[in-house]
Amino acid sequence: MLHDTLLAAIRHFIAVSPAEEDLVREWFVPETLAKGDFFLRPGEVSRKIGFVVRGVFHNFRSRDGQEHSYYFGREQEFIGDYESFLPAQPAVHAIQALEDAQILTISYDNLQRLYREFREGEKFGRLVAEQLFVDILRQLTSFYEETPEERYARFARTYPDLQQRIPQYYIASYVGVKPQSLSRIRARSVR
Amino acid sequence: MLHDTLLAAIRHFIAVSPAEEDLVREWFVPETLAKGDFFLRPGEVSRKIGFVVRGVFHNFRSRDGQEHSYYFGREQEFIGDYESFLPAQPAVHAIQALEDAQILTISYDNLQRLYREFREGEKFGRLVAEQLFVDILRQLTSFYEETPEERYARFARTYPDLQQRIPQYYIASYVGVKPQSLSRIRARSVR
Numbered sequence: 001m002l003h004d005t006l007l008a009a010i011r012h013f014i015a016v017s018p019a020e021e022d023l024v025r026e027w028f029v030p031e032t033l034a035k036g037d038f039f040l041r042p043g044e045v046s047r048k049i050g051f052v053v054r055g056v057f058h059n060f061r062s063r064d065g066q067e068h069s070y071y072f073g074r075e076q077e078f079i080g081d082y083e084s085f086l087p088a089q090p091a092v093h094a095i096q097a098l099e100d101a102q103i104l105t106i107s108y109d110n111l112q113r114l115y116r117e118f119r120e121g122e123k124f125g126r127l128v129a130e131q132l133f134v135d136i137l138r139q140l141t142s143f144y145e146e147t148p149e150e151r152y153a154r155f156a157r158t159y160p161d162l163q164q165r166i167p168q169y170y171i172a173s174y175v176g177v178k179p180q181s182l183s184r185i186r187a188r189s190v191r
Numbered sequence: 192m193l194h195d196t197l198l199a200a201i202r203h204f205i206a207v208s209p210a211e212e213d214l215v216r217e218w219f220v221p222e223t224l225a226k227g228d229f230f231l232r233p234g235e236v237s238r239k240i241g242f243v244v245r246g247v248f249h250n251f252r253s254r255d256g257q258e259h260s261y262y263f264g265r266e267q268e269f270i271g272d273y274e275s276f277l278p279a280q281p282a283v284h285a286i287q288a289l290e291d292a293q294i295l296t297i298s299y300d301n302l303q304r305l306y307r308e309f310r311e312g313e314k315f316g317r318l319v320a321e322q323l324f325v326d327i328l329r330q331l332t333s334f335y336e337e338t339p340e341e342r343y344a345r346f347a348r349t350y351p352d353l354q355q356r357i358p359q360y361y362i363a364s365y366v367g368v369k370p371q372s373l374s375r376i377r378a379r380s381v382r
Contacts, residue, residue: 061332061335061336063336068332068335068336069335070331070332070335082321082324082325082328083325083328083329086321086325093332115314115317120313122311122313122314122316122317123306123313123316125313125314125317125321126306126313126316126317126320129317129320129321129323129324130273130277130316130320132320132324133273133320133323133324133327134273134274134277136324136327136328136331137273137274137327138274139331140261140327140330140331140334141252141259141261141284143331143334143367144252144259144260144261144364144367145252145254145259173335176334176335
């Protein structure tokens, strides 16, 4: 039952046979994290990808006493750090739970087996990577083309639930403004 | 011979059989563009991906009388707009040649055949998308974590040849500063 939303997320991209479904249940291992716990610490080599069943995480980097959050992963989304995971290099970024969380994790080796052994495994990997690429490209181009007000509106559309779930501090970081500026933007954007 | 660097780029990711090599030569069609020509115009639906044999392109958006360049593709790199290409929606961005250029283009349909029919076609698509994702993620996180000086240094490392090939105007846009600020940053960074 724990694996139901994960299987639905995979089936969004590819067909999964009953035998493959059994492997998903075997390879994706339950883990619970308390609020504040780290899924990945800077300097560690990321060796697994997580699927969020419950909770919300942020990817961030601490620098000059500030936490710079650039990604939020919550229910039915994958969390990970491809920059560390793919080349097996120490992570620059951290991934931390912002609420008590339940996740399902797959190891690097089992993910490679999934790509190789599932009938549409490689296709699944391609479609997920393409989706991630387009999402992050949109976030990148908004820095080039949009005002802070437009970026905040984009955040509110992309993550309608997060306003109530996480401190404004992290939202200001994501939008790319100081917390005081975010307060002003929010005040102006209230209808 | 025109396809040699393309085949090397593909073989960087996967093995290519002689029969598959023939398909690469058939499916990737030569095109020449003059400086200033568009590979993709805003509003068009992107139906092909290009591989640059010679020349340099930028992906950008015109807004408020300014061109916001966020990507440069040159020799041995792919150009395209996945945001339009994957869902077959009208492009928000444009892709334009900044020098006279020679490219090889593959249509959406032939790329899907490549994914399906090459022995490691899906794997190729996955590895390319993963690479694109990590590259763009690095560019994104630099906006969160780095100063304009550090972003300029990153540009100079990533694109050492482009300083001499394209107007400073585009470099300033990529770095995310006004052209005057770029002049100051460059003056300070000269050893």
